[in-house]
Amino acid sequence: MWGWFHKWSSPRWFYQLSGRLLPWLAVLTALTLVAGVAWGLLFVPPDYKQGNSFRIIYIHVPAAAVAMAGYMVMAVAGAISLIWRIKLADMVMKCCAPIGAALTFLALVTGAIWGKPTWGTWWVWDARITSVLVLFFLYVGVLALYEAFDNKEAAGRACAILALVGAVNIPVIYWSVEWWYSLHQPASISFTGESSIHPSMLRPLILTIIGFYSFFAVSLLLFVRNEILNRERNTRWVRELILADSKV
């Protein structure tokens, strides 16, 4: 187990593995997103109450789900980097922040656009929406905090602590629609019981959720690979790689 752990934490090994994974993930992302979005926009009948505005679900729900999952990736990577001082974990944590911030922004904006024709308002200060806004500020906070330090090791530690403390917000977002009275509807998809969304509407949603997770992986790997090249610039393998690149 420790050998495996050690191997995984090697930036060089991670760079090579991610290079092999990226094309497959890119294809998976493109296929699931194109199919899911085309299905959801063109073929699913409109909701009996909300009409066509419900089609925003196929981007709103995946963006929100991956924004939350991405935060957990960032917090866990932060914890690993704090405890075991693994460079790669610090890079992953840092690179989750811009992607997570962008996806949280998407969840908020598509939610606002969906809210206008459905609830009659762009915004309400209710528990779900406010806690997702807090998630956005946490991501932006990690980004800003990292840049605020000249010493990047200290920056990494400070960001890891912020990411871990902020993780308390994730269950708050998840259960906010149950704990407080909210305009936002509770979850329609259930893993344990029957989902309250019709299967014809659910199937494309499952595709776009897979697509957004896969997209997150692609974007994260691209950011992390840049970070690896930058921080490992004084190693032979990076020099050989960069010089070989330039000949092509």
Place this chain on the structure above:
Amino acid sequence: MYFNNIQELWAMAGHGPFVWAAYGITLATLLALLWVPLRTRQQQSRNLRAYYRRLNASATSLTDGEN
């Protein structure tokens, strides 16, 4: 297809502006999340090549890294 023609698809019975705005913003954001690291990679390659030229000039040796 659920809609009869492209005009109906565009209008979405009045919800068109909302739906298409949401999808447009999403597409732009996702593309940015790919474009930014890809562009950074190109700049980084240039910067690193210049860095190695300077290193060569000053004859500093590189390490093997951790693994």
